[in-house]
Amino acid sequence: MPVPENQPADPVRGYRALLVAEGDSAVVQALLAQVLYDTGDYTGAVAAADAALRGHPTDGVARITRASALNALCRFEAAAADFAVLAKAHPGRAAILIGLGTAYAEAGQPREAIAALMQAIAAEPGNAEAAAALGAVCARTGNAAAAITACRYALTLDPDQVIAHQNLAALLAADDPAVAVHRDAAYRRKQIVTIAGPPAAPAVLVLTCAAAANIPLDHLLPRRRFTQIRWFIDYACPDQDRELPPHDLVFNAIGDPDLMPDLRAPVERMLRETDRPVLNHPARIRDIHRAALPELLGGLPDVVVPQVTRVARDRHDENLWLVAHCLPVIVRPAGSHGGENLVCAATEAEATAAIARAPHSYVTDFYDYRAAADGLHRKYRVIFVDRVAYPYHLAIGPDWLVHYWTAGMAEAPARRAEEALFLRDPARAIGARAMAALGAIAARLDLDYAGTDFSVLPDGRVLVFEANATMLVHPETDAMFAYKNEAVAVILAAVDRMIAQRSGRIGSVSG
Structure with missing residues (x-):
């Protein structure tokens, strides 16, 4: 022209x-x-x-x-x-x-x-x-x-607003029939979404999916330092792997094996043929589901993993758990997080009723992990980055089901002080024996990014609640909890270093 x-x-x-x-x-x-x-x-x-x-x-x-x-x-x-x-x-x-x-x-x-x-x-x-x-x-x-x-x-x-469809697919309840409609509207027309960082930023091909199975990446791969190329692999088109934008490494963000979609041909081919590093390979994630943990972590010194059985409602094996467990037991729907629909069943009838509410459930032995000194429950979380353990938080509360924002931490200065000590000096807080156990767990999981929730038993052993790749890390905006941000910064810096080293872009990742 x-x-x-x-x-x-x-x-x-x-x-x-x-x-x-x-x-x-x-x-x-x-x-x-x-x-x-x-x-x-x-x-x-x-x-x-x-x-x-x-x-x-x-x-x-x-x-x-x-x-x-x-x-x-x-x-x-x-x-x-x-x-x-x-x-x-x-x-x-x-x-x-x-x-x-x-x-x-x-x-x-x-x-x-x-x-x-x-x-x-x-x-x-x-x-x-x-x-x-x-x-x-x-x-x-x-x-x-x-x-x-x-x-x-x-x-x-505008019925074609893709962002609106994406958010509705994520926000609506999983059993809402509209979820599938919004997912299809968002991802059938656009399977690759690029969130551009600065021009010289490392580009990360993120394997993700439409289900709520993903590692939260807003802080792990912030836009100020990385370009994210999100590939919704459950909607991957034939030969789409041949058309992927240039990238420095691959990060599989699908951390929940219960919700991981089947890998389509172009995704399998990309994983097989890529010359880029792959963090949290999907094959490894599939091996680390709740029912696999007792065997996977079995034999590690000073590590206690409650017995777990997966049951399927439609196979009429609801009572299989009776063979391997004693009451009380914890019943949780497969794929659920954050204590959603979690039940501690004291009777066989309660357990059977809880199992009947979901297509697939996990039944787990219940451990009373209250501290004898004050009767409180302590749930620690560490994040594993490149197989190294970093302290992230400690929630202390009166109930066995401990979640940070319902444990009463805001009303308890002494509990916050105990958490601050754990973040500042975890070995002093939980002991060398527990720290060595956490290192062994990180090595056995063999993931690039993961974490574990646990408590420490009176004899110093680590009681594992869960260990997987879906762990959230985020800085605190509330001044009351600002003491946590130094530990968060250490974790995020470790992720930066890992990506820089694996991608060969050392010096390109900076704050």
Whole structure:
């Protein structure tokens, strides 16, 4: 196609020559910034936009180009500041408010993001992009009800809003028939989703799936340091492995073997033929389900793993557990986490009723692990990164089913102090014997990223509750729990080092 007479064959060179010939010009710098942005030179675009704004501070084109380039560089706070200037100068512009809300969300300012996106919807009620973005932010903050409402509204405006379908598929209850509809709408048309980091960031091919089986990656692979190429392998198309974007390594984020989909031919071929490192290989994840743990960790010194039996309701083997277990027992649906639908059954009838509620269940021996000194239950968590144990948290509560946010930690300064000691000096907190046991567990699991929840018995042995790859790691925003963030930073730095070493991109991964 011929180049129009009024447009240089190389616009960047042409605009630079114009600046040399005729002196600095805010208009030319703004045009140069746009061209540099379009060619992917985001750093150059910011510099040209800066020059334009020095000469013409109210130039909206230069400002929005700068904001967009800053977003592409993952400098989200600076991008938000530019979008805020634009929103003030051009009130009621939905596109600007969406940009502002998105930048705030990426900068970790969800309240400000929600406010901006609500303004965008108020300014333009028919804007499906704004509604879908609002749903995504609400989902990230844990406000499921608001997220579902926003996503459903977005789909009334535009039934093809993929982000809204993705979030509804994740948010709705697993037994809601609409889940399959939303998954298909999201992933049949788009199986590969790229979340771009800075231009020089290592690219990680993430094997993921539509089910709630995945390792949470927002903090392990943050956008400021990594590009994520998410491949929803349960929807992989034939020969799609031949079309994957370039990447430095593969990270299998599907951590729950109960929910892992069957590997389709292109995924199996990629895993077989790739010359890139594969972290948490799916074949290894499949071997580490709850019922396998007693045998897998069996024989390790100072490690106690309660007996576990998997039962299937439709095979009428609900009573198989009676052979291997004594009451009381813990019954949990396969694929469940966070204590959801967990039952401690004291009688055979209670156990049978709990097993009948789910297609597949795990029956586990119950251990009374209360501390004799204070009658409290202690559940520790360590994260294994490249087979090294790092302390993550300690929940202390009066009930046997201990979960951090229901254990009363906020109301108990002494418990928080005990947790802080564990995070600061785990060997002192639980003893050398338990630390050696954790090292042996990490080696036996043989995963690149995993973790275990456990307690320490009075004789110093480790009582394992679970050990798998689905463990969540995240920094705390509540000042009361800020003491945990140093330990979180150590874990995240270990993940960075592992990826840098495995990918050969040492020096490319930085904060």
